[in-house]
Amino acid sequence: MKGIRRLAQHLDISIGTVSRALNGKPDVNEKTRQRVLEAAAELGYVPNQAGRSLRKGTTGVVGFMMQTGAQITGEGDVFFMSVFDGVQTVFARHQLDLVALLCSSEEDPDDYLQRIVARGFADALIISATKRVDPRIEYLANRKIPFVALGRSETDAGQPWLDLDFAGMATMGVDRLVAKGHRRIGVFVPHDELNLGFVFLESYRKALVAHGIPFDPALVFRAYPNERGGHQIAQSIASMSKDQRPTGFVLTNEVMSVGLYRGLYDSGLEPGRDFAIIGRDSPHAHYLTPKLTCFRISLRDLGIALAEALLATMPAYGDQYRLGVVRRVVPMQLVEGDSDAPVR
Amino acid sequence: MKGIRRLAQHLDISIGTVSRALNGKPDVNEKTRQRVLEAAAELGYVPNQAGRSLRKGTTGVVGFMMQTGAQITGEGDVFFMSVFDGVQTVFARHQLDLVALLCSSEEDPDDYLQRIVARGFADALIISATKRVDPRIEYLANRKIPFVALGRSETDAGQPWLDLDFAGMATMGVDRLVAKGHRRIGVFVPHDELNLGFVFLESYRKALVAHGIPFDPALVFRAYPNERGGHQIAQSIASMSKDQRPTGFVLTNEVMSVGLYRGLYDSGLEPGRDFAIIGRDSPHAHYLTPKLTCFRISLRDLGIALAEALLATMPAYGDQYRLGVVRRVVPMQLVEGDSDAPVR
Incomplete structure (x- = not known):
């Protein structure tokens, strides 16, 4: 992508004339304009947004940082993708482009973010996979870069955030399984320092206490958040003695239920009959037999809300989205299926 | 993101001094450096990659354009994601960042690409979902922007490409089902002008001819490439009269098989017993019962090959990847399962 200076040198015309020709200004004669356009095509000239960005202070691009890698998005x-769909719906109104910033799980997310910010091609950012203590939040806030977080954090720089109701999932899940006679209720918590794991585990403890059930760390299962992880949890459950193993499970991850089902079947435990599962809705969960009792949310609506929360922090859009800091826990809907059987 | 000029004005110091202070040059006294750094933090100064990019002519970013939207990535x-993983493995060696350029299916991909190129934040591009005639290819080639296409096209601008072996899938699938006694073999073709649909359909016809089986357009099913689409195809099949409906199916899409299975079961047709399916491997296909006979490829290796093909067109990397135009059909491996039963 060659610059305008190179083009001007090649044509031996002033940069100003080349610029006016390229931008269709009327004070350039037709023959010159033709020459400029032909040379631009020949030399591979592209109007450089970098230059424009320096003048206008805006790139028209918003980055959405997500974690990728074999264990996270390998399956x-x-x-x-559904959240992006919602974000794009809002951004389309403002000629903003969404790009997904793919941070490999092999890289430190703080280093990654700093490099992306230094590259300077986005006006604003959406970050996800918030950690309990998340240095990215202060980094962006200190630099006055508009951003919104998908996920809460104990790091508070006054940032806007939206988060799924992991506390509500723990409470509703435990209440529902206890009402069906379960007292040994397993849960999944991710491997790393993700804030959602802490929020969920704390509410799970509280819900147990409310029912007079002691907390048993052996019922907290850690695995990678993929289908294989679900399968491994099923194997762990099957390997426990009958009086030690859980009789039911609250699974807040949306991709693990298929693996959990399969693992339970492989171990001779039939979901919905020998074992109760409450999971998260996902496209694949629809096709599970028995039908998964699950927590549902519109991811597209979540994306719309995220985009609007971001624009509400940017003065240029303040008249349309009422300037302010949005902080909102988005409730989940419990959809009844046949997977959460009463205890046998 | 405030610029250096603003910072210099605020401090009433020359831009040169501010720049030297920010870049850690030794000829700035410590007190001035401290003042500059404090003001930079206070004002939210970020070293602007836009400026750097103009000087160095490189952004360090490669964009991967993919289609998104309710019908495509809605599920x-x-x-x-797996292809990205492979691409990132290669890019990590060169401090290149991969960003996903999300082109909504509601937008014309040619317009989208032109806007993204004008924004100028990527050094090079990977495009996907190539159409039979794809104006993006000439657009990029004319502007001398390095790119590689995931998918062939009849538009030939000398571009490098990699593609899955859709012809091979058609031939192997038909041969295998014919050997099991099938003569009415259904296939899926996507709705739009994607080149892979043409490649596949042409080879399917040829494979039928080789076996002396007439081509029947009623056996070509069109649907959106998602699980719902698979379910709809099953319903269409079930609604056909018994002598008209296919007895087997070659499904080259990786997400539709779950829906196809479910739809067949719902219609009283048991995959692998009443109906034969050869599909594409996917994380969810692993969990289907009966086990899906499927075409497999390492998507991560595909990503690695794509990234290397791209770098092989960029002189800066030519010594490491042998400069040249890579054009390669990547073969698929057939993995035997239990879903492609002999005809009843």
């Missing part, structure tokens, strides 16, 4: 993604 | 993605 695909059934979450972000 | 998630089990293809691109």
Whole structure:
């Protein structure tokens, strides 16, 4: 992508004339304009947004940072794509382009973010996979870069955020399984420092206490958040003695339920009959037998809300989205299926 | 993101001094450096890559254009994320960042690409979902922007490309089902002008001819490439009279098989017993019962090959990847399952 200076040198015309010709200004004669356009095509000239960005202070691009890698998106993604769809719906109104910033799980997310910010091609950012303590939040806030976080954090720089109701999932899940006679209820918590794991585990403890059930760390299962992880949890459950193993499970991850089902079947435990599962809705969960009792949310609506929360922090859009800091826990809907059987 | 000029004005110091202070040059006294750094933090100064890019002519970013939208990624993605993983493995060696350029299916891909190129934040591009005639290819070639296409096209501007072996899938699939006694073999073709649909259909016809089986357009099913689409195809099949309906199916899409299975079961047709399916491997296909006979490819290796093909067109990397135009059909491996029963 060659610059305008190179083009001007090649044509031996002033940069100003080349610029006016390229921008269709009327004070350039037709023959010159033709020469400029031909040379531009020949030399591979592209109007450089970098230059424009320096003048206008805006790139028209918003980045959405997500984690990728063999253990995270190695089996695909059934979450972000739908959220992106919602974000794009809002951005389309403002000629903003969404790009997905793919941070490999092999890289430190803080280093990654700093490099992306230094590259300077986005006006604003959406970050996800928030950690309990998340240096990215202060980094962006200190640099006055507009951003919104998908996920809460204990790091508070006054940032806007939206988050799924992991506390509500823990409470509703435990309440529902206890009402069906379960007292040994397993849960999944991710491997790393993700804030959602802490929020969920704390509410799970509280819900147990409310029912007079002691917390048993052996019922907290850690695995990678993919289908294989679900399968491994099923194997762990099957390997426990009958009086130690859980009789039911609350699974807040949306891709693991298929693996959990399969693992339970492989171990001779039939979901919905020998074992109760409450999971998260996903495209694949629809096709599970028995039908999964699950927490549902419109990911597209979540994306719309995220985009609007971001624009509400940017003065240029303040008249349309009421300037302010949005912080909102988005409730989940429990959809009844046949997978959460009463205890046998 | 404030610029250096603003910072210099605020401090009433020359831009040169501010620049030297920010870049850690030794000829700035410590007190001045401290003042500059404090003001930079306070004002939200970010070293602007836009400026740097103009000087160095390189952004360090490569964009991967993919189509998104309710009908395409509305139920998630089990293809691109794994390809990205492979691309990132190569790019990590060169401090290149991969960003996903999300082109909504509601937007014309040619317009989208032109806008993205004008924004100028990527050094090079990977395009996907190539159409039979694809104006993006000439657009990029004319502007001398390095790119590689995931998918062939009849538009030939000398571009490098990699593509899955859709012809091979048609031939192997038909041969295998014919050997099991099938003569009415259904296939899926996507709605739009994607080149892969043409390649596949042409080879399907040829394979039928080789076996002396007439081509029947009623056996070519069109649907959106998602699970719902697979379910709809099953319903269409079930609604056909018994002598008209296919007895087997070659499904080259990786997300539709779950829906096809479910739809067949719902219609009283048991995959692998009443109906034969050969599909594409995917994380969810692993969990289907009966086990899907499927075409497999390492998407991560495909990503690695794509990235290397791209770098092989960029002189800066030519010594490491042997400069040249890579054009390669990547073969698929047939993995035997239990879903392609002999005809009843």
